[in-house]
Amino acid sequence: MDLSELQAIRREKVEAFRASGVEPYALRSERTHTTLEAIRAFETREAVADGADDPEPPIVVVGRIVGFRHMGKTVFAHVEDGAGRLQLYARKDELGADEYADLLKLYDLGDFVQASGQLFRTRTGEISLRVAEIRMLSKALNAPPEKWHGLQDVEIRYRQRYVDLMANPEVRRVFEMRARTITATRRFLDARGYIEVETPTLQPLYGGAAARPFTTHHNALNQTFYLRIADELYLKRLLVGGFERVYEICKDFRNEGIDRNHSPEFTMLEFYEAYSDYQGMMELVEAMIAEVTRDVLGCSTIEVGDRTVDVTPPWTRRSMRDAIRDLSRVDYVAHPDQPSLLAAARAAGADIEADTVWPRIVDELLKQFVRPRLIEPTLLIDYPVALSPLAKRKADDPTHVERFQPFVGGVELGNSFTELNDPIDQLARFQEQQRDRDAGDDEAMPIDADFITALMYGMPPTGGVGIGIDRLVMLLAGQPTLRDVILFPAMRALPSTSDEGVDSHRE
RNA sequence: GGGCCGCUAGCUCAAUUGGCAGAGCAACUGACUCUUAAUCAGUUGGUUCAGGGUUCGAGUCCCUGGCGGCUCACCA
Numbered sequence A: 001m002d003l004s005e006l007q008a009i010r011r012e013k014v015e016a017f018r019a020s021g022v023e024p025y026a027l028r029s030e031r032t033h034t035t036l037e038a039i040r041a042f043e044t045r046e047a048v049a050d051g052a053d054d055p056e057p058p059i060v061v062v063g064r065i066v067g068f069r070h071m072g073k074t075v076f077a078h079v080e081d082g083a084g085r086l087q088l089y090a091r092k093d094e095l096g097a098d099e100y101a102d103l104l105k106l107y108d109l110g111d112f113v114q115a116s117g118q119l120f121r122t123r124t125g126e127i128s129l130r131v132a133e134i135r136m137l138s139k140a141l142n143a144p145p146e147k148w149h150g151l152q153d154v155e156i157r158y159r160q161r162y163v164d165l166m167a168n169p170e171v172r173r174v175f176e177m178r179a180r181t182i183t184a185t186r187r188f189l190d191a192r193g194y195i196e197v198e199t200p201t202l203q204p205l206y207g208g209a210a211a212r213p214f215t216t217h218h219n220a221l222n223q224t225f226y227l228r229i230a231d232e233l234y235l236k237r238l239l240v241g242g243f244e245r246v247y248e249i250c251k252d253f254r255n256e257g258i259d260r261n262h263s264p265e266f267t268m269l270e271f272y273e274a275y276s277d278y279q280g281m282m283e284l285v286e287a288m289i290a291e292v293t294r295d296v297l298g299c300s301t302i303e304v305g306d307r308t309v310d311v312t313p314p315w316t317r318r319s320m321r322d323a324i325r326d327l328s329r330v331d332y333v334a335h336p337d338q339p340s341l342l343a344a345a346r347a348a349g350a351d352i353e354a355d356t357v358w359p360r361i362v363d364e365l366l367k368q369f370v371r372p373r374l375i376e377p378t379l380l381i382d383y384p385v386a387l388s389p390l391a392k393r394k395a396d397d398p399t400h401v402e403r404f405q406p407f408v409g410g411v412e413l414g415n416s417f418t419e420l421n422d423p424i425d426q427l428a429r430f431q432e433q434q435r436d437r438d439a440g441d442d443e444a445m446p447i448d449a450d451f452i453t454a455l456m457y458g459m460p461p462t463g464g465v466g467i468g469i470d471r472l473v474m475l476l477a478g479q480p481t482l483r484d485v486i487l488f489p490a491m492r493a494l495p496s497t498s499d500e501g502v503d504s505h506r507e
Numbered sequence B: 001g002g003g004c005c006g007c008u009a010g011c012u013c014a015a016u017u018g019g020c021a022g023a024g025c026a027a028c029u030g031a032c033u034c035u036u037a038a039u040c041a042g043u044u045g046g047u048u049c050a051g052g053g054u055u056c057g058a059g060u061c062c063c064u065g066g067c068g069g070c071u072c073a074c075c076a
Helices: A005-019 A035-047 A097-106 A154-159 A161-167 A169-190 A232-241 A278-297 A320-328 A338-347 A358-373 A423-438 A449-456 A469-477 A500-505
Strands: A059-071 A074-080 A085-091 A112-121 A127-138 A215-218 A223-227 A245-253 A265-274 A301-304 A307-310 A316-319 A378-384 A397-408 A414-418 A462-468
Touching (some): A005 A097, A035 A085, A035 A112, A035 A127, A059 A127, A097 A127, A154 A161, A161 A169, A169 A265, A232 A245, A232 A265, A232 A449, A232 A462, A265 A469, A278 A301, A278 A378, A278 A397, A278 A462, A320 A378, A358 A378, A423 A449, A462 A469
Parallel strands (some): A316 A378
Antiparallel strands (some): A059 A074, A059 A112, A074 A085, A112 A127, A215 A223, A245 A265, A265 A462, A301 A307, A378 A397, A397 A414, A414 A462
């Protein structure tokens, strides 16, 4: 391994520690206060100012050195822990000449240290720790990124997120926000009698969405498995079994392109409620997004670009047909065949290829005319049946299903419908999908015979919802791409360096 | 997969028409006992993503490849 000059110098410092009998990777630390607790404790003592007689308790803090300034026989440094930062102040005459020399020579930015002493305020008013003793906890061999500009290189930010996190504090805040989003979501559903379940990631047959799967192989069973593209069909089996309210937060995997709104592995929330329907789920989704937003942001508004939207229910509800008709002047119901709809869509200015199938033209109209304008929280309802093989038809219009999608800030947050529980109709829809598969559509769902069997035992009327957690976090955290809310986004592997050994074996 | 753009010191970025590869931070040596992007003086540090080509001379121009970003396509 080639060492840069900086790395070589830091390794020499490790050796210098060991030569003087100090292990630079300490077995343990003895923290008494986080940096935040130390500051709070000092402020509290200060407020009771006349307690000057009380002996001040010793403070021991730990953390990473993130700033280091020395002037003459004094050192100022900042250490950072999970709670915040605290300034250290070390004097040669108080620390001792040897220890002070070590501090100057052997300690670097990025090292984890433990410092003990008394708190005080500097002349400029900053609460600081007057260091009586300092100890190396973990010597960093790589220098941190530049302190002022942080880490800018996008590729390194994603590939080496640990560097991004240590250099760019706002990134840590985004992922704290992500954690709060998921916690708030669980709390919302738990409070309503939902139970959290886990269904298979490895599935012998995939389904529940229109997508291409990842394929893998189990050696002992000598069998192909698919990584799930959705958990829908398993969760509905649980309703057949008698659970009334279930949810799952898990990774789904779809073997598709990557862009700002799509990741090959992403976190999906799905929840199903027996004896509800899409009307009930609309109210639930509105309430959930509003509550999660309050929990995460402390208010009911979200900044979207230069606009502010309020997610307080009720949201605007519009049928998909009306929305498309109003914004594109095309009524797809008046054009039930592909050539007619294609012509109308193109006349309206849509950019659509000639061989696009009818349902996808509808989808294109939605995408090109409607979606970009759904900035205010909106529920788009009632989709054509061809787009929704798992949803129940509307009673008064069998060409449409009871389905809705929530949109905020132009982002599609999820998908919901009154679940199809008629096994015969479900089988017919699967068979329709199968015809599409046979015709070469490798995203159409395969027939899941066991799921039909399950429905034949009876599934109660049910409302179901899927919410893309990553997209929700992206919206709440104001991040421009999905990759900025995924800690380790999928990246192409770098050219392997491990085959150097292979090369050396070549004749 | 197509188009456009990018890749230079550990990090952030320069480099004129093709003419000695630079600065700031970090590091190293020194000065300075209340600094905080500390300051001051000095020093070190380069496979300019890789390979090939053109040229007296390539970070710069051409070709091939790698990785990334944006965008279109695909895709909830």
